[in-house]
Amino acid sequence: MDYISTRGEAPALGFSDALLAGLARDGGLYVPRQWPQFSRKEIRAMRGQSYQEIAFRVILPFAKGQIGAEALRQMINEAYATFRHPAITPLVQSGPNAFVLELFHGPTLAFKDVAMQLIARLMDHVLAERNERATIVGATSGDTGGAAIDAFAGRDRTDIFILFPEGRVSPVQQRQMTTSTASNVHALAIKGNFDDCQDMVKAMFNHTSFRENVRLSGVNSINWARIMAQIVYYFTAAISLGAPDRKVSFTVPTGNFGDVFAGYCAKRMGLPIDKLVVATNENDILARTMRTGRYEMRGVTATTSPSMDIQISSNFERLLFDANDRDAGSVRQAMAGLKQSGAFDIAAPALKAIRKEFRAGRASERQVKATIHDVQAETGYVLDPHTAVGVFVANKMMKPSAPMVTLATAHPAKFPAAVKQACGIDPALPAWLSDLMQREERFSVLPNEQEKVESHILTHTRAAP
Numbered sequence: 001m002d003y004i005s006t007r008g009e010a011p012a013l014g015f016s017d018a019l020l021a022g023l024a025r026d027g028g029l030y031v032p033r034q035w036p037q038f039s040r041k042e043i044r045a046m047r048g049q050s051y052q053e054i055a056f057r058v059i060l061p062f063a064k065g066q067i068g069a070e071a072l073r074q075m076i077n078e079a080y081a082t083f084r085h086p087a088i089t090p091l092v093q094s095g096p097n098a099f100v101l102e103l104f105h106g107p108t109l110a111f112k113d114v115a116m117q118l119i120a121r122l123m124d125h126v127l128a129e130r131n132e133r134a135t136i137v138g139a140t141s142g143d144t145g146g147a148a149i150d151a152f153a154g155r156d157r158t159d160i161f162i163l164f165p166e167g168r169v170s171p172v173q174q175r176q177m178t179t180s181t182a183s184n185v186h187a188l189a190i191k192g193n194f195d196d197c198q199d200m201v202k203a204m205f206n207h208t209s210f211r212e213n214v215r216l217s218g219v220n221s222i223n224w225a226r227i228m229a230q231i232v233y234y235f236t237a238a239i240s241l242g243a244p245d246r247k248v249s250f251t252v253p254t255g256n257f258g259d260v261f262a263g264y265c266a267k268r269m270g271l272p273i274d275k276l277v278v279a280t281n282e283n284d285i286l287a288r289t290m291r292t293g294r295y296e297m298r299g300v301t302a303t304t305s306p307s308m309d310i311q312i313s314s315n316f317e318r319l320l321f322d323a324n325d326r327d328a329g330s331v332r333q334a335m336a337g338l339k340q341s342g343a344f345d346i347a348a349p350a351l352k353a354i355r356k357e358f359r360a361g362r363a364s365e366r367q368v369k370a371t372i373h374d375v376q377a378e379t380g381y382v383l384d385p386h387t388a389v390g391v392f393v394a395n396k397m398m399k400p401s402a403p404m405v406t407l408a409t410a411h412p413a414k415f416p417a418a419v420k421q422a423c424g425i426d427p428a429l430p431a432w433l434s435d436l437m438q439r440e441e442r443f444s445v446l447p448n449e450q451e452k453v454e455s456h457i458l459t460h461t462r463a464a465p
Ligand SMILES: Cc1ncc(COP(=O)(O)O)c(C=O)c1O
Pocket: 110, 111, 142, 143, 144, 221, 253, 254, 255, 256, 257, 258, 259, 260, 307, 308, 386, 387, 409, 410
């Protein structure tokens, strides 16, 4: 399997190089040249298998020829041994045909752990084989940073720098990034919003001398391996609800479009998914785009689901590429429009292809609060605000005939203030994090200026010559 850029002007890479590259050199995102295919028989044969076994079967075709099967199996086993639930991503029934897929049983209580725990091991493996080091730089609106820091802390071949928007993440999220004692971890509070952080990371990838000097690598979902690892739980959830003999729909709280794009990939690989529902908070650029066919930025509003307070939704580019029959020229044109005027239009055939697979909806702050309150009052189940966005939209989109799975992307204890305000319950952090708020913080505050941030990274990374 090799990987091609959505902008068509970067060399195709094998799995290991795409893993270390993060963003393609033409500014595009890597996608597999073909979608591996699973027959109904192969999907049926996954019934009753463990999460780890299904992960192995789903991931192997993407990494074949580059990562040995036994090494992959071992990394998968180690990655998911860090999870606190035997099913790794358990499915909880919340109504007659409604389910919540709990993705928050990893070390930092967010779905990001699912991919990050595996990627850290894959990167270590490839770097060790090559006797190389790397500098990892990532942008976070809250969860990616903590998950990446947990997964990479103490790893000898990498230094990790996480840019987060100062004052715009929850206190728990901030401390998960700033209390690591590992010397290879660097949390950087940037004076800006998440989109500024993400832009700066992408600009660093496009700054060739810096990229080469520090051996830059990325763990945002611009990195294909992030998406790959997230495809697995669509398989495990659908199979446990009767796939391939029954179609299942998924509603996904969405920001950077990585998680829901993983669902799209699962469908392209043969998993019979009915609809993929994009659920946004008041930062509803994706819901508007699906409705109007015009992707148009309008500025970010701070909400109680801060991890989804995003305007530039990186992975939408991957969908655009596929929906335009993999025509890199139209992607380049759209991305140039986005850069110049903050907007682009989707051609009619591509929009039709997108609408065939996706539905979209939005939840206002009032609706999120009411959803947390009502679900807790009716069932005792406590939702985090991101999952509540999903549940609200899923309830609107559900068809009685098909099961609807909403992805629960974070544990409510990561957002205690919003949860308490909505339903009066103060969700407790699990035992292994119970002293988090007392731990000492260590982070640097930097201006929203690429040059200053690059210079900070150059001084602190061990990967530069
Ligand atoms: C808790 C939570 N839910 C949802 C999302 C949105 O996921 P994605 O960016 O993959 O669309 C994020 C951030 O990515 C998150 O941290």
